[in-house]
Amino acid sequence: MTDHSSLHLLIGGEQLSGGGRETQDVIDPATAEVLGTLPHASADDLDTALANADKGFKEWRRESADKRAAALTKAASLIRERAKDIGMLLTREQGKPIKEAIGEVIYCAMLFEFYAGECKRTYGRELVRPTGQSARVIYVPVGPVAGFAAWNFPAINVARKVGGAIAAGCSVIVKPSEETPAAGLALVQALLDGGVPADVCQVVFGVPDEVSRHLLASPVIRKVTFTGSTAVGKHLTKLAAEDMKVTTMELGGHAPVMVFKDSDVDTVLDTMVGAAFRNAGQVCVSPTRFLVEQDLFENFRDGFIERAKAITVGNGMDQDTRMGPMANERGPEGLAKKIADAKDKGAKIDTGGERIGNQGFFFEPTVLSEVPTNAEIMNEEPFGPVALINPMASADAIIEEANRLPYGLAAYAWTNDPKLRSRLAADVEAGMLAINGANVSAPDAPFGGVKWSGHGQEDGAEGVMHCMVPKTVHES
Numbered sequence: 001m002t003d004h005s006s007l008h009l010l011i012g013g014e015q016l017s018g019g020g021r022e023t024q025d026v027i028d029p030a031t032a033e034v035l036g037t038l039p040h041a042s043a044d045d046l047d048t049a050l051a052n053a054d055k056g057f058k059e060w061r062r063e064s065a066d067k068r069a070a071a072l073t074k075a076a077s078l079i080r081e082r083a084k085d086i087g088m089l090l091t092r093e094q095g096k097p098i099k100e101a102i103g104e105v106i107y108c109a110m111l112f113e114f115y116a117g118e119c120k121r122t123y124g125r126e127l128v129r130p131t132g133q134s135a136r137v138i139y140v141p142v143g144p145v146a147g148f149a150a151w152n153f154p155a156i157n158v159a160r161k162v163g164g165a166i167a168a169g170c171s172v173i174v175k176p177s178e179e180t181p182a183a184g185l186a187l188v189q190a191l192l193d194g195g196v197p198a199d200v201c202q203v204v205f206g207v208p209d210e211v212s213r214h215l216l217a218s219p220v221i222r223k224v225t226f227t228g229s230t231a232v233g234k235h236l237t238k239l240a241a242e243d244m245k246v247t248t249m250e251l252g253g254h255a256p257v258m259v260f261k262d263s264d265v266d267t268v269l270d271t272m273v274g275a276a277f278r279n280a281g282q283v284c285v286s287p288t289r290f291l292v293e294q295d296l297f298e299n300f301r302d303g304f305i306e307r308a309k310a311i312t313v314g315n316g317m318d319q320d321t322r323m324g325p326m327a328n329e330r331g332p333e334g335l336a337k338k339i340a341d342a343k344d345k346g347a348k349i350d351t352g353g354e355r356i357g358n359q360g361f362f363f364e365p366t367v368l369s370e371v372p373t374n375a376e377i378m379n380e381e382p383f384g385p386v387a388l389i390n391p392m393a394s395a396d397a398i399i400e401e402a403n404r405l406p407y408g409l410a411a412y413a414w415t416n417d418p419k420l421r422s423r424l425a426a427d428v429e430a431g432m433l434a435i436n437g438a439n440v441s442a443p444d445a446p447f448g449g450v451k452w453s454g455h456g457q458e459d460g461a462e463g464v465m466h467c468m469v470p471k472t473v474h475e476s
């Protein structure tokens, strides 16, 4: 199986490394030690991958849905068998606790199992026409896909890029993050071992902007799918527009947690504190802006601080660790700056706020309260272990603040008031809304955002359909 001592490209099924290619180190975020050396694809490698993807698409699009389903199902079962090993690779390169890492890998297997069923249900429709004529809408695969995945979910992000494409009959070239390459490589290897042809799913690495510019400049690629920051998402969308390529953009968020006055504070805290510090807050759907009705505010803040202080931070490989390090050196540096800015503008630092030790990229679970809306951290995704808690005067004020930002990925709300719940479903500007819970992601549910959080969905039936395009066939 892939490990950090044998990192490689995966082009046409060949594991390529060496050969004078540029390289970069992969770092363990818990120790800052080098785990392995990653080869970068040369321009020739990328051209070979494009030629393979073109050829692979022409063959795969003609395969039966049964064959595609069988490969996805077999890959899923291999991923389940290898989950512990892949999870360990993931924790070493990304930092999250091993239990979270294995859970992430199992989610990938569940997603492929769901897609295996879904690829048989890409139904079209027959339009009403006079006798002797017909018009049908059929769905055909969009073409070769280029996928760019982020480091925060090294397995799921890659699975989302490749799973829908393969189910739909597309070929795909994926670039996992160079910072977390091994988990994605192991997933793609399971797909190849499960029967997905070598030209249908390939893996490349390199300088991100150079790889994406090279792949997007090719007419072979018909769809681009990206997970990462809004800034890079906008840049890639513009590049894709040059050739009218289809895009799916899964970008950042800054999720509001609306805590209305009928909520039970302990129930909310028992659910949401763990969610806020999951993966050290480096989650696009992290609950970050806690908007709490005034009457509950003090109890809520005190309970939050107590629970945050009790979190065990450590190396993700230790079974007792509940929160690992941040994934890269940029993490603690960027977060410390945002916290300093909030403090200068009048926010209270209730607990945490500092980097831990000088080995690895650890940061304290942090709670800030009464944070002014002009603080940078109230406007830009914190992407770290920090919760912002503000008192709010009314339900109206909460909803207005929830919708204030240009982001709209996930939102959370706590209330049992049926009228308010209907209003939230209609009015909250987000791709996913959780009411009285913390989960916004499931293999059968579309996952994606609105506004600056992007467009297009992964997972759910939509995850396959967004890799297909309708074609109308008129016959007389």
Ligand code: NAD
Pocket: 148, 149, 150, 151, 152, 176, 177, 178, 208, 209, 210, 212, 213, 227, 228, 229, 230, 232, 233, 235, 236, 250, 251, 252, 253, 283, 284, 330, 381, 382, 383
């Ligand atoms: P980034 O957008 O620069 O990088 C995210 C991923 O995209 C990385 O894996 C990187 O390799 C890749 N990437 C970067 N530029 C690219 C390009 N031109 N073409 C193709 N791929 C490219 O973000 P970052 O510096 O890693 O983190 C900055 C912020 O981005 C975070 O603080 C967070 O707000 C956001 N982010 C969001 C997500 C998410 O899940 N939506 C994931 C990672 C980062």
